[in-house]
Amino acid sequence: MERLVSIREAAKALGVSITTLRRWEAEGRLMAEHTPGGHRRYDLAKLRPEWFHGADTANRRTVAYARVSSHDQKDDLERQKQVLALFCARQGWTFEVIADLGSGMNYHKKGLKRLLDAIIGGEVGRLVITHKDRLLRFGAELVFAICEAKQVEVVILNQGEDTTFEEDWAQDVREIITVLSARLYGSRSRKNPKLLDGVKRVVEESQA
Known part of the structure; x- marks a missing residue:
């Protein structure tokens, strides 16, 4: 018995974005039925993920982040981009470089969101980064788990410590302190402002 679903439900069943599903339809990989109102409907019995993902692997792109x-x-950002571009070019890969300027604690950066949307949408076959911490300070392993589930190869050029680790870490600590300050300075306890001021001094002295 046929079970017809909307394009959103079909995309969810296949684990891809709606854009990818529309592309597969345009390429003739699957056919949609249309309601009298012109809406697409897909037969769930004919939506087998392995039929589409395997054929699509060769068409997925390499993204360097x-x-x-x-x-x-900013100068270091340009160096990262050049290193990534040179490495990908030497491998003969067709690639795109996505760059972000923002804390490794920030999960809402435009570039990172764009990268994750493309990975989840099945559009990326390979992710290339210079260091693990360039992706996220905390949570990179979760992104790698998503990559594994989506059959995305992850290439990390340098497994050692990043040369900008100390500077980035101090920036991340300052960001945490800023958030805590906004929450605690308004509280009734007089101890909180003194505690935060002490932490700030420690961070500043470590950078002197």
């Missing part, structure tokens, strides 16, 4: 925490590190 670069990030720095602050405007003062």
Whole structure:
């Protein structure tokens, strides 16, 4: 018995974005039925993920991701982009470089969101980064788990410590302190402001 579903439900069943599903339809990989009102409907019995993902692997692109925490590190961002581009070109890969300027604690950066949307949408076959921390300070393993589930190869050029680790870490700590300050300075306890001021001094002295 046929079970017809909407394009949103079909995309969810296949684990791809609606855009990818429309592309597969345009390429003739699957056919949609149309309601009298002109809406697409897909037969769930004919939606087998392995039929589409395997054929699509060769068409998925390589994405190189670069990030720095602050405007003062723009030169380092350019170096990252050049290293990534040179590496990908030497491998003969067709690639795109996505770059972000923002803290490794920030999960809402435009570039990162664009990258994750493409991975989840089944559009990326390979992710290339210079260091793990360039992706996220905390949570990179979760992104790698998503990559594994989506059959995305992850290439990390340098497994050692990033040369900008200390500077980035201080920036991340300052960001945490800023958030805590906004929450705690308004509280009734007089101890909280003193505690935060002490932490700030420690961070500033470590950068002196």
